[in-house]
Amino acid sequence: MIDPIVFLAFLPAALALNLTPGADMMFCLAQGARGGARPALAASAGISVGTMVHVTAAGLGLGAVIAAAPWAFDAIRWAGVAYLLWLAWKTLHNPIGRADAVGVRPARAFRDGLVVNLTNLKVILFILAFVPQFVEPGHVVLPQFLVFGAVLAVGGFVINGLVGVFSGGLGRALARNPRAERALRLVSATVFGALAMRLLLEGKQT
Template sequence: MIDPILLLAFLPAALALNLTPGADMLFCLAQGTRGGPVPALAASAGISTGAIVHVTLAGLGLGALVAAHPAAFDAIRYAGVAYLLWLVWRTLRSPLGAGGGPAVRPSRAFRDGLVVNLTNPKVILFILAFVPQFVDPARPVLAQFLVLGTVIAAGGFVVNGLVGVFAGGIGRHMARDARIERILRIVTATVFGGLAVRLALEGRRA
């Protein structure tokens, strides 16, 4: 299905990618701060699921189609910006689960991670630039994309999940104080807002 030599070369590259701080890691950190360790892991799972979807689309050739049409690219990007801004509003108006308020449901955290990942067209552009370097055109292309994408998704789930769990443990302890809970809520909303601005500005540089 996949050349073992290419897979061995891909593993350290994928690990380096997973360990590089980025939007996914920041999102899981914010979700951990907002809801605790379990929602953080759920958010990481949602992001990894979104990565698999992106890889599948790239393997089928649909990713290149989206990348070639700026209108489609911008529509997806602005949907992501709008969703992140909605998360800002929801975070500011609702007490953090760690502070004794309504707990963040893991299912909601999973959905948030999935939607934020799927509405970031930069992800599929990166996959189109990165994964084909390790694909043997003489073998089934889609199968190779799926294997390599699973490696990226699994590594990302572990790394981002650990970051979120660590943040969740600290946030849950600190948020017992109402004043600190409000500060954590503002910090979390700021992270979501920063990701929205980053996604909006990236489109101008594309």
């Protein structure tokens, strides 16, 4: 189905992309810092599932349709901006360690990671531009997209998860100090707010 040479060429390219700091990595870092290792891994899993949704849509041709419809892009962009700003506000007003603190529960961290990834226009455009370069038109397209997408998703889960786990250990240590805990919440909220502004500005450039 996929030429082994093409697949081997895809692996280092995918690894390099996964290692490049971006919105997903920063999101996992912030989730880990305020919630610990389990929410960080859950957020990374949600991001990977979102990647597979993007890849499946691209393989079915839906991604190209969305990319050609400015109103659809704008709707997705504004949804992502609003969600990230909401996360920033909740993070700022929920002390780390409280039972109802946003992002502490792994299920909620998974959902947040999924939503943030699905509303990231850069991921949609990247998959449409990058993955087709390795797809052989003479064979069934969707399975090839799924294989390449799985490589990106698994690599992203491992790398983003490790970043989140590391920040989680640091976050737990800082959370024992009230001043450090407030500073940690401010930093995490700032990360989410910055991601929202980045998404907004990227949308204006497309």
